[in-house]
Amino acid sequence: MIWNEKAECMSRDEMEELQLRRLQDVVKKAFNNVPYYNQKFSAMGLSPEDIQTLEDIKKLPFTTKDDLREVYPFGMFAVPRKEIIEVHTSSGTTGKPVVSGYTREDIELWSEVMARGLTMMGITEDDIIQNTHGYGLFTGGFGVHYGAQKIGATVIPISTGQTRRQIEIMKDFGTTVMIFTPSYGLYLSEVAQEEGLSSEDTDLKAIGFGAEMWTAQMRKEIEKRFGVQAFNIYGLTEIMGPGVAIECNQQSGLHICEDHFYPEIINPQTTESLGADKTGELVLTTLSRVGMPIIRFRTKDITALRYEPCDCGRNMVKMDRITGRSDDMLKVRGVAVFPSQIEKALLKIDGLQPHYQIIVTRPHLLDEIEVKVETSQELFSDEVKEMVSIKKKIESYIENEIGLRVTVTLVEPKSLPRSEGKAVRVIDQRNIH
C-alpha cells in the first residue's frame, strides 16, 4: 500500500515543477521573515527572484549546525513564537543545542511523512506499534508517534529502557511492530531470549530502526533474531525528525519525501555539487516547513542519491543507507558525540592536558566509550584513593557534557599518539561503517 500515491508516485517532471514552486516560496519566506537568512542573502547580493530553476539552488548559501546554534534559541523561526506549538532539540551537541520549532502545519507535515514511511514498511491501522524511542526533546519518540496516529495504528509509547517490561508488553499486548535503535534492538533480543521468548511466540511483522549507523550484518542479525524484516528510518532534528526518508519493502535504500525535503549531494571538502549516484554529503532544504524553513542544511551524513524507478511503485528518490560522516561526530547508543565536547570537559579540569583518545567499542551489543587521558605533574598524586577520585571526577565531567557514561583511563604523559595536523582522537572499533 502507498499512503499518498499522488505525492509518492508523481512523475519526475511533476515533482521538479512542484519542488521549484515550493523552493521559490520557502526562499521568499526565509528572506522576508528570518533575519538570519535576510542578512546572509543580502550580503551575497541574492534576492528570492534569483531562483528561477531548481539548479539555482546552488546560488544559495549553506546552513550549518553552527549557524543554527548561533541563533539559539528561536532565531530561525519564520513565524511569531505563539504560532509554534512544539519544540524539540538536537541531542548531545556541544554547547547550546539546536532548537527546532513546529507550527500546527509542521506537525501535520511530520505526521504525513512518517505515515508514508510506516506504510512503506507495510504497517496499517491494524497494527500495534511499540515505540521504544525516547519521548522528550529528542524527535525520535514523537515523530514515530505522530505517524502511527496518522495511519490509525495503536501506539504503545513505552520509550527506551525497562527492557524486561518491554518484552512482557510485547507478548501481552501482541505488539506487531517494534521501533528501536539497532543496538537497543540487539540488546532487547538477548533479554527476550533469556526470558524464553522466541520469535514464534510474538505477533511481530516488522521492525523500524534508526538514529544510529548500522551495517548489513547488523540488520541481518536483527531480522534473524526477531524473524521479521527491519526497515531503516532516517531523519534529523534540524530538518524535522524521523520520516525525512524511510525504506520500502525493497530494502535497497530510503525514499526521501522530496516533495517536502529537497536533497542534494556535495563534495564535503569543496562543497561542489555532485550528481546522481555520486557519494558525498547530503544537503537538505525544507520545502514546506512553515515554522522554521532551513535552506541547504549540511547534514554531514555521507550517502548517494538513486533516481531509478523503484519496484515498490514509488518514484521518490532513494538515498543509500548512511555509511559515514563528513565530520568527526560519533553516534554512541544513539546519542551524537563530538570529540570537541570531550575536550571541553577535560579543559575544565585544572592540570589536565588536552591530550586524549576516545575508544568506542561494542563489547556486548551496547556501545561503550573509553577515554584515555594523559596524566600530568599537577594531576598526579602518590595516593591511590586520590587518583581514583580524579578519574571519577573526569568521568563525571565528561558525562555532564555528553550525557553518556564513560570510562576514563589515565595514561602516562606523551603516550598517546600525536600526529601532524589532525590528531587521531577517535578509534571506533565497532565496525559499523
Added chain:
Amino acid sequence: MKIKQISVFLENKKGRLWKALNTLAENGINIRALSIADTSEFGILRLIVPEPRQAEKILTENNFVVKIKEVVAVELADHPGGLSSILKILNDSDINLEYLYAFVHEKKDKAILLLRTDDLDLLIKVLKESKITLVPAEEVYNL
C-alpha cells in the same frame, strides 16, 4: 628526619615498570627501597634513592610523571611483633597511615619501616614520645 621518596605514575601496561627502573639504571641510580601500589588500571611506584632530585629530573625528562613525597623511616627489631608494636602506637594516637612499606637493613640486622601520613610532624612527635628510633635521611639514602 623526613626522607624524600620518589613516586612515579605507571600505566598498568606491559614493560612500564621495566622502563622506569631501566631509566634509573642507565643513569647509574641505585634503588634503596621500592614499593608498588597497584590498581587494575594504574600503579604508583614508590622509590627511595640516594639522590632523589636527580632521579626526579631523569624520570621527568623521560616523560614519567613524578612527585617527591616525604616519608618517615623507623628502625625496628627484625623479629615477630616488631611491626605490630609500631602500628599499635599509631593506632593509640589515632594516626591514619596512608601507606607503609618495609625492608631489611642488612648491616644492622634490623628492619626499616617507611611510613607516610598526612601530618608527618605529628607522626614524628608521637614516634619520638614512644621512644622509637627514627632513621635519619642520610642513613636511609646510603643503606
